[in-house]
Amino acid sequence: MRAVYRVLAGLIAIGVVVQAMAIAVGWFTALKDMDDGLVIDKNYDGNWGHNLHSIVGSTAIPLLALLLLIVSFFAHVERGVRWALYVFGLVVLQIAFAFAAFIAPVVGALHGANALALLAVAGIAARRAAGAPAAAAAPESTEAPA
Numbered sequence: 001m002r003a004v005y006r007v008l009a010g011l012i013a014i015g016v017v018v019q020a021m022a023i024a025v026g027w028f029t030a031l032k033d034m035d036d037g038l039v040i041d042k043n044y045d046g047n048w049g050h051n052l053h054s055i056v057g058s059t060a061i062p063l064l065a066l067l068l069l070i071v072s073f074f075a076h077v078e079r080g081v082r083w084a085l086y087v088f089g090l091v092v093l094q095i096a097f098a099f100a101a102f103i104a105p106v107v108g109a110l111h112g113a114n115a116l117a118l119l120a121v122a123g124i125a126a127r128r129a130a131g132a133p134a135a136a137a138a139p140e141s142t143e144a145p146a
Contacts, residue, residue: 005075005084006129008068012087012122015061016115022056025049057098065091068125075129083125090118 026049033047034040046054065088072084097111 001071001075002077002129005068005071005077005080006126008064008071009083009087009122009126009129012061012064012068012091013119013126015056015064016119016122018056019053019061019115022049022053026051026053058095062091062095077125077129078131080125080128083121083128086121087118087125090114090121094118 026047029047029049030038030040065084069081069084069088072081077083094111094114097107097114101108101111
């Protein structure tokens with residue numbers, strides 16, 4: 001289960017990178033399309049980059065975060081449940097920021113900053129799973145070696 005925990009946390013981190021790439025491609029494509037004469041108005045549904053960003057952010061990453069949280073109870077990663085909760089909380093916050101940004105676009109800055117936090121926390125969670133199991137970890141000794 002530790003390996004599953006590590007893979008799930010790693011996939012979430014990779015998902016954040018895919019998100020950044022997708023939204024960049026989406027908006028650079030939109031800018032090119034506008035240069036080519038496309039008029040973007042309220043009827044514009046975005047392009048494949050926008051759609052990929054939406055799908056990964058609204059389904060794939062939340063599903064992975066939920067699975068990570070469930071697996072964390074069985075993985076025996078030191079503080080693994082705590083880190084999975086951090087990841088899950090940041091994903092919930094990310095979705096909330098996304099919806100709020102449609103009402104107040106300045107919240108989009110928080111959406112971007114939170115994505116970086118999610119990338120870091122998911123990466124830390126993945127690295128924690130690479131260490132010794134929590135139950136097998138030996139307590140550190142305060143005695144000097146003989």
